[in-house]
Amino acid sequence: MEIQLDQSTTPFDLEHTLRCGQLFQWEKRGDWWYGVVGEMVVKIRQINDRLVFQTFPEEVDADFIKNYFRLDDNLPLILSKIDKDGHVRRAIQRFRGLRISRQEPWECLISYICATYKNIPAIKNMILNLSKRFGEKINFNSHYFYTFPKPSDLAHAGLEEIKECKLGFRAERVLEASKIVDRGEFNLEGLRKTDYEKAKRELLSLPGVGQKVADCVLLFSLDKLEAFPVDIWMKRIILGFYQNYFGASFVERVLGKSSITPGEYETISSFGRRYFGEYAGYAQEYLFPLSRSQGKLVALDSCNR
């Protein structure tokens, strides 16, 4: 199947979107991206304004892909709203077409509990290990893929089994969170129609979920586009570009250490929401890849001086 895009009204860049670091279950082979979404393997590539895809074992329509990549977001409008200064503007020009994906909340929750204090290659491995062990195997194009485990699959697993997936101290948090969800004591989907503040409070009650994980789950899977996750990279970017909005002592203190306190997190995150507005999460999404691209590290350094 394929989707015809109109880059002026519906800008989309598959490459930027799949490389931005939000998703952990995609890899590129040749010209095609392969990913696991729900119960299916998705094979997809973009050729200019055409998005060509195939899914297996089930066939889905274009709406499925449009929903997953949030093609329903009015990106030109969103970008115009977060376009507050030269820093974001450059990020927007550079990564135009980058979109937040609409992940499944359960998978997103567990993924970001795992993401705590690990780098992306390690996170991808953890997710793959969990999926190999507790998910369903799919053979497609002579490759094996594994779906993400269901809540009951993890809830009934042994702690040791989960640890063997290289989760370390996250294993206990994943197991406990899984039990709570599996018992029906936490309605993840229900948070979609709960407002940001309340949904965040509820998420924070889950083991392994602090402010950062909660904001990621809200932004990436529950349609809370005002959520502004602050990790170590976002901290550096915000305090580099926007240091004038914070006290000099605050900037020096927070940049000087590797972790931040809950109070410092809230200061930076609420600045993001206030400064960028209702689509702050998109601003975060566009600023984030700057931290991983060479040219900009120089710019960040110069800002820190």
Added chain:
DNA sequence: GTTTGACCTGGGCAA
């Protein structure tokens, strides 16, 4: 309300 360490251990790269 804040601050401070401990925390599993896999990758990545020479800090």
Added chain:
DNA sequence: ATTCCCAGGTCAAAG
């Protein structure tokens, strides 16, 4: 190569 360092933070205990 091998060792060393740090990682998309969270939690609990202490001041």
